[in-house]
Amino acid sequence: MKVLYAALFLLTFGGGVSAQMMQVIPAPSTAPAAGLGLSTMTFAPSKSGPGLPSKPAQYGESKAPLSGIILMPTAYRGRGKNSIGMGLDFNAAYFIGRLYGKNTYSWTNQKTNYIDRVGLWLLMADAKMLIQTEGKLRPAMAAGVMGGYQLRDAPQPGLNTPFSLSVKVDQKTNKTFASAYLVLTKRLHSKFIMNAGYSDGTMPRIIYQLSEFLSKQALLNFGGYADYNIPTGMLFGGFIWLPKPNRSIGLEILAPQGAPQDPRLINLHLGTLLKLNFEISYLTFKGGWDMLGMFQFRYGYFPK
Secondary structure (H helix, E strand, C coil): CHHHHHHHHHHHHHHHHHHHHCCCCCCCCCCCCCCCCCCCCCCCCCCCCCCCCCCCCCCCCCCCCCCECCCCECCCECCCECCCEEEEEEEEEEEEEEEEEEECCCCCCCCEEEEEEEEEEEEEEEEEEEEECCCCCCCEEEEEEEEEEEEECCCCCCEECCCCCEECCCCCCEEEEEEEEEEEEEEEECCEEEEEEEEEECHHHHHHHCCHHHCHHHHHHCCCCCCCCCCCEEEEEEEEEEEECCEEEEEEEEEECCCCCCCEEEEEECHHHHCCCEEEEEEEECCEEEEEEEEEEEEEEECC
16 A cells, blocks of 8 residues: 555656756757868869860951861861851852963873963852860861852863874863861961861862863873772861961862872962962872962851
8 A cells, every 4th residue: 555655646746856857858969070070161163174175275366268278178267266166158269271281191292281271160168167166285176068069161171192183071061069078277376377187079070170181081091091980088288377467378288089190289379479369279190280370269158
């Protein structure tokens, strides 16, 4: 019974005692331990480093078009805009005729030729995408397509053999051509630009229209070729020199790969010296060479 009385006493009066004797357990702290504090300071990214791309090179845009040298393109857009984007050019060229030339073929009557009409018009459009800007060390890179229309206002000169046999060359007056290309361009100096690229398409056929010694009839009848097959691949390169902001001197080389007679066309832009869009072209091939006169005009449609 004593135990029962003791239990009833605790139930009746023990609440106040137990409240006084109870100890409050503190909540666990969320503060970091001493010496292990984490900093919330933010750091600005470094302006240069092995994992960060370099900034595009900054060059003032020229007053002369830099999107192409003469016939072939550069990686630049318009007047040298060094930013990723599209570019569109229109180009017109006219090969007026041969100024002077020589050949060493045994089947020709004349070993020298001069003041011969060529009369070849080229109306071209060039669309490109600059996919890599030019940096301090890296070149600018562009990919594009180039195509156009070829017109003749005079046929190529005929072929005269020692046997008094006259062979007429291709009399067709109009043709189309197109090529895709990849090109790299780099400024070695603010006034000197190097250019190199590769194209694939039908543009190498233009070179075979500039001399009767490279015509289909000449290659099949006298060149020893069983068929008339012109490869589509072509390397090209050159440079641009800017002695003045609005005038340039340029040189480009067109070299079809594995083509019959291994022709090379070298175009020299002398606009600064002559104050005209008159160009000198040097066409060399196995067995001869020709010096040609040409007028050329390039118009940068986009960007202005």
